Amino acid sequence: MKIVGLSGNVKRPSRTAALVEAIVSGVRDRLGGEGPVIELVDAAPVLFRALRSDQLDAEGRAIINAVEAADVLVVGSPVYRASYTGALKHLFDLVDYRALTGKRIILAATGGTPLHGLMTEHQLRPLFGFFNALSLPTAIYATEVDFTEYGITNPAVHERIERAVSELAQVLPVPNQTAAARAHGNRPALVAAFA
Numbered sequence: 001m002k003i004v005g006l007s008g009n010v011k012r013p014s015r016t017a018a019l020v021e022a023i024v025s026g027v028r029d030r031l032g033g034e035g036p037v038i039e040l041v042d043a044a045p046v047l048f049r050a051l052r053s054d055q056l057d058a059e060g061r062a063i064i065n066a067v068e069a070a071d072v073l074v075v076g077s078p079v080y081r082a083s084y085t086g087a088l089k090h091l092f093d094l095v096d097y098r099a100l101t102g103k104r105i106i107l108a109a110t111g112g113t114p115l116h117g118l119m120t121e122h123q124l125r126p127l128f129g130f131f132n133a134l135s136l137p138t139a140i141y142a143t144e145v146d147f148t149e150y151g152i153t154n155p156a157v158h159e160r161i162e163r164a165v166s167e168l169a170q171v172l173p174v175p176n177q178t179a180a181a182r183a184h185g186n187r188p189a190l191v192a193a194f195a
């Protein structure tokens with residue numbers, strides 16, 4: 001399983017990158033998988049050399065290819081002006097509109113105020129609705145008080161990460177199962193997981 005973390009941070013150190021790393025680690029510990037965590041502080045200067053996907057150079061194309069090839073994406077952003085960062089949006093403007101169909105997405109964000117905690121629902125979730133991706137019900141939001149020295153210190157954030165990872169476990173395809181059996185067999189588990 002290829003798991004790619006994407007963090008919309010445009011500075012370092014970054015609480016958002018720490019949150020995305022923690023979620024990716026949680027997925028790997030429970031379900032395995034491998035892949036990079038891409039931070040926009042590194043990727044944006046490369047990607048902004050292109051304004052359209054047909055202008056991507058080899059370095060930029062490699063970033064977009066990694067995103068398009070992922071089975072699971074963990075996407076987090078700092079809240080900037082009540083939304084995700086423009087740098088993260090630019091990355092997704094370069095992703096083929098068909099490439100994320102059916103991919104499992106865990107949504108996350110960090111902000112300065114709890115009042116913007118619904119950014120994941122009102123800004124990030126519709127983006128993946130556009131892509132026909134499968135965003136998991138539990139999104140993880142953390143504010144500056146949930147961190148100490150850029151490490152997560154609020155157990156409630158870790159609990160939400162575990163919940164999102166449990167949901168992911170429920171929606172991953174089971175090997176050697178027919179599509180029909182999978183659709184039928186997973187339905188009760190899905191309902192239980194999301195209750």
Ligand SMILES: Cc1cc2nc3c(=O)[nH]c(=O)nc-3n(C[C@H](O)[C@H](O)[C@H](O)COP(=O)(O)O)c2cc1C
Nearest residue numbers: 009014015016078079080081082110111112113116
């Ligand atoms: C340009 C800018 C805009 C911001 N806008 C918001 C905002 O609208 N709502 C909010 O809760 N926090 C806002 N913040 C605070 C950041 O979201 C918060 O500090 C975040 O945890 C930073 O993440 P990072 O450490 O990954 O960069 C803003 C910060 C900056 C620099």
